[in-house]
Amino acid sequence: MHVSPPADAYETGLHRPRYTLALLTVLSAFSFMDRQILAVLTQPVKLEFGLTDLQIGLITGLGFALTFGLLGVPLGRWADQHERRRLIMVCRGAGGALAALGATASGFWMLLLSRSGGAVSDAGGNPASLSMVADLYPPEQRARAMSVFASGGSLGALMALVGGSWVAQAYGWRVALASVGCVSLLLTCLFWLTVQEPRRSASGNPLDARQSSLGAVREIWSAPVTRWLIVAAACVLLAGYSFGSWNTALLVRHHGLSLRAAGWISGAAALSSMVGGLVSGALADVLTRRDPRWQIGVPMLGVAAALPTGLAYLMLPAGSVQAATLLVVLYAFFLTWWVAPTYAALSLVVAPERRATASAMLLLAGSIIGNGLGAILTGWLSDRLAPVAGTASLAWALSLMLAMLLPALLAFARARRAYLPALDANRMPTPPPTPETTPCTGK
Template identity: 35%
Template sequence: MPLKEAAYRPYMLTLLAVILASNGVDRLALSLLLQEIKVDLALSDTQLGLMSGIAFAIFYSLMGIPIARWADKGNRVTIITVTTALWSVAVGLCALAGNFVQLLLIRVGVAVGEAGCIPPAHSLIADHFSRTERPRALSRYMLGGPLSAVFGYLLAGWLNELYGWRLTFLIVGIPGLLLAIVAWFTLREPRRQGMLNAREQASKEWPDAQESSPSLREVFVTLWTIPTFRHLMFSFAAVSFFSYGIGKWKPAFFIRSFGMETGELGAWFTLIYGVGGLLGIYLGGALASRFAARNERLQLKMMALTYAAFAVVSTAMYLVSNVYVAFALMAIATIGGNSVAGPVFATIQTLVPPRMRAMSIALLYLFANLVGLGLGPLGVGMLSDAIAPWAGTESLRYVLLVLSPGYLWGAWHLWRASTTVVRDMEVTYEREMTSSDSAQVEASSNAPRRIPGETVSSSI
């Protein structure tokens, strides 16, 4: 018997979070296994950066656009199921790679599959949770990120020591296939049921929440003309460049600079990214929903300050010579950095029209991944190779030290977004009212005008 809405919503969040964790396990495991792959296939840091960075990011980012278009008007459960199965099979195939080209092509297949995870999930969650609930709901969904650290670092670290990197990839790919089956049989697509969601929230939150799909040009123009969205996109891209570039090479840094083994390192990364990440994301969503509900301006200002502190602590990590002090600083930075995720994505889902929710996330990841995931690991790898002749095994330390203050760039854009978010919500809402047909305008004439800090409907 299908679950009632009260029980279904937490179940849906949990399952989507676990699928997100499966999505992230592969990339975290890859970062931990880069050194082993380098030795086995005789690759350079530049090749590793290319394979884990730009080659993956191009397909991951570009495929996100057509998938998100499909998600904004099609069956999101089908999208999540098919793409989960696809990336799981491709991850397992990494075990068969015999050279750089083969591994590169397989990673492209992984990228295509993983592109279908986040945009449909965000859209689905936004349909089931109101504006007030979204920071907490999306934070709980984003818990899948640090949850992936538990499996990606701990299991990959020990599996690599016991069985090698090839069998590790094969084992990592299996859970995704099982999750795809569970999603297919248990998740619901509200559109297929002839309803937007249990509370009919979108029809109250926006006057033209309907099945008509805007053109791709209309989506691009609409989103680009929202200053807050632009600042959030630039912030996400800047932070992604430094976080992907630095994060992908952190395991190699600890291996080279402190002589750690993958098993021990995986346990530490599990504790820091797993527990610290879970704590940070949960606190970010809970605090935003409790103390700044329906106050996106305050949420963005606090996130900007958090990222500024994150930049300082992250930089300090590469100045210390004691590995345990470095881990402590890394834990503090992880908690703070992860607290931003839920409120940022909740703001976006409230800011844009429902018809463009999946596309807004896809565009966000398009620029962030092309710049961050694409250029970050590659840039670090190239810089490391460039200074290796005089820096030796400490080349990564110097590169990561120089890049860490870059998080301040993302903080600046978040602060700028806080100055425009209220006005942009007003403008976007009024634009939607104007563009709706006369019958719809009349039907929504009793809906109050959105003003700073208030909802459109008391049920939202």
């Protein structure tokens, strides 16, 4: 259990919650842009270095996932025990520096090293940022705040699709990569100079902060609500990363679009996902006033709507461009409903000294399963289905991956069932003010 900080702790001008949240979101956006931009730059990079598709897959997916897997939980635990502001500065700065270094790559191995090493930005920066946001905003505003931070991913994807492709076409892929890295470094300096470490929520157990990483992981995983939330997130991200990695190729192969036209549709979907994430956070904050279980009910609604919408999109006949645009925008809108409420729920059922570790565990599951396996597994399925399905093999492969939303729904349902007991167990009323802090009434 933990003690909630007094209400005015969230409002103090020292912390400037809105400014801090905005800067954390922009840092996340550029980190995600750095992560996604190579997908836009794949063709010129492949031609310059003579790379195979397998090497491209290692650079854009598996290398990042493995590095994240090694660093995610240890850095998350470090964020729970030390100053988060310093960790964010180091990790985001390292990510920006490695992005700029990637622009000087002379071959596959240097590019793989810079891209894989860039995972440190998300491995340490995201859990620490999520923990900081949880301390900046009270529980009744937390889902909305989390949705703003989560929108950084969609904003970064949009910037990579639109800005990255424009810069690469005008000045080359090296300039595009270097630009992202340099801007990230400048933003990191601004963060370090203008943001202060917010006050942490007080813990009911002083030993929590000294608990080992393995002990914290075991305790988080042993709780049914956190375990099922992590499983649900892994299933959604497996479907989501598969779709995101192959959707542009699907639009080109199945609907006969040019890369530019497919990029515009993908950009519209990215914008829609950002709006959907913001809507879900606001909706969760409103509905949880009636029933706290809506914190997990909102993700369930989003996944339940995304599944049939995505399947309808994938089953469209070739050339149905207008219908495809509408359906993929709707799919992207609903699929991101899980993000902000899930992280808000996670922050409410674990002790403050384990928030970053719990977030890192969820991010790790998504990185290894979603980012690491999604694109590769989809490609393998498409190859196996090609003799039977022909040119529709990719659509069928994506449909099979989209079916992972069904176990995600079941996992969210299990988490929802365990949510109220966990919430009550982790909640302790705010202590009454001491005589020294009680305002004088004159009576």
